[in-house]
Amino acid sequence: MTAILANIGRNVKDGLSGAGRGVVLLRAIVFATRQFWKMRGEILEQMHVVLVGSMPLVIVTSVFVGAVTAVQAVYQMQAYVPMKFLGTVISKSVFIELGPVLMALVVGSRLCAFYAAELGTMKVTEQLDAMCIMAIDPVSYLAMPRFWAAVLMIPVVTIFCDVIAIVGGYLASVVTLDVSSGTFIEGLRMFYKHSDLLGGLIKSVVFGGIIAMSGIYYGFNTKGGAEGVGRATMTAVVGSCLSVLVADYLLALVLFQIIFEK
Amino acid sequence: MGAQFDIPALPGQRVADPAAFQGVVVEGVSKSFGAKVVLNGTDLLIPKGETLVIIGRSGEGKSVLLKHIVRLLEPDSGRIWVEGQEISRLGIRHLMRLRRRFGFLFQGAALFDSMDVCHNVGLMLKEHTDWTDERMRERACECLSLVGLDGAADKLPSELSGGMKKRAGLARAIVMEPEYILYDEPTTGLDPITGDAINELIIKLRQELGVTSIVVTHDMPSAFKIADRMAMLSSGKIVFTGTVDEVRQTDHPMVRQFIEGNSQGPLGAF
């Protein structure tokens, strides 16, 4: 019993000290943002990794997300809700929830694993130490460009997802579900609010930060060899996904219950 | 690990006022990883301009000691001064400024594997000077030819052999003409001829630029050739220091056993 309590205590303590070091890292990254212009080349390169590298994944995911939402919506609405609301249902669920969250989970995991494995390997092969010796701060040189690339590009990826998912939903509805094109578009327009789109994008900015921080933090704190890199990558991806889901709930409360309420 | 002799630190390895000492002072540094004690009150003096060779069994903590001198590792207790500055007290900015005066050759070279050799060598120039790209490349190639790697500038580290990586790491360490160079096994993995060329380079750097060097090596011919002084690390302490001649003539049992490469003696075989 005491062993279990001690174990829980240790885990809580580790968790808190980890969170503390995470905050320190975040502060260092924000501080290093002074070098944004100097590091623009590296930032652009990292943005390229996020956007171009993820595109096939984004397209496939988004098309099917839109299509599945259409099928599910038609099934649930059936005779009770007029089909003119189909476009509304699809667009709202994609803009507010599915686009930001799925992109943070799918593209985010890809990115987070990439960051954690790359930086973790650099850590265990002493490349980070070498950088320190050369009086180059790994936070400015490695962490800051990756952080901003994720924060800036995850929302862009989300916009792509939003658009492609609507197209996917439209095609599924018109081609396979006997909904007329006019009905779909009418529904799309009817209850459209800028705040839905904006709320989703604000969420994805925060998710981008969470994804980057998780990958960078676990990468920088990798210990051991190949196994350590594997463990760091795994922990980073799991941590990023869970944090995204929790943050999604909290942001939904703040954004759609308080800020965009009126 | 060798047998656990409890030999007190040598009196000659302490100075009354480390803040006034020109060079590096390591005073009573202890470091453990978990339950494993690696350094246990290590004292060492490296006067400016000197080449000090550190010898000791594999796993005794020589690399760990080197990393303490540039504060890649923080001691559990004890202090380190570089030219009168206690490095554990330096703020990040001063530490960075101090580190620019150091070159460090890692035991595993630690080249950046996403950059080609030329960019590896030139990275410090790119970050700390406002030189043009051509000038940086020129300097990088100059350093590469000093270590016998002409023509390897555009290769990636993964395309180099072990000894070539080591030499590229050495080129990277000397590119900013540092005042202090810490070499972790500079000649390990090199053929005897290349190894001797590296010895000559280390000697030349000291003679021409007055570089202070700390060299960790297992290569005894190289050690005798480049050293002004040698120090032996055993059980976390410096158990012997002396000039090359003193080392040759000493009857200190551990040093004798080590330089003769004898598996019988106070250090034990395993």
Ligand SMILES: Nc1ncnc2c1ncn2[C@@H]1O[C@H](COP(=O)(O)OP(=O)(O)OP(=O)(O)O)[C@@H](O)[C@H]1O
């Ligand atoms: N980061 C670390 N975590 C845990 N233990 C470590 C770490 N670094 C070094 N050690 C331990 O410290 C001891 C000394 O290591 P070090 O690399 O300094 O040996 P060395 O004297 O350089 O040996 P070699 O001549 O083989 O390079 C080893 O027993 C090693 O297990």
Ligand SMILES: [Mg+2]
């Ligand atoms: Mg070593």
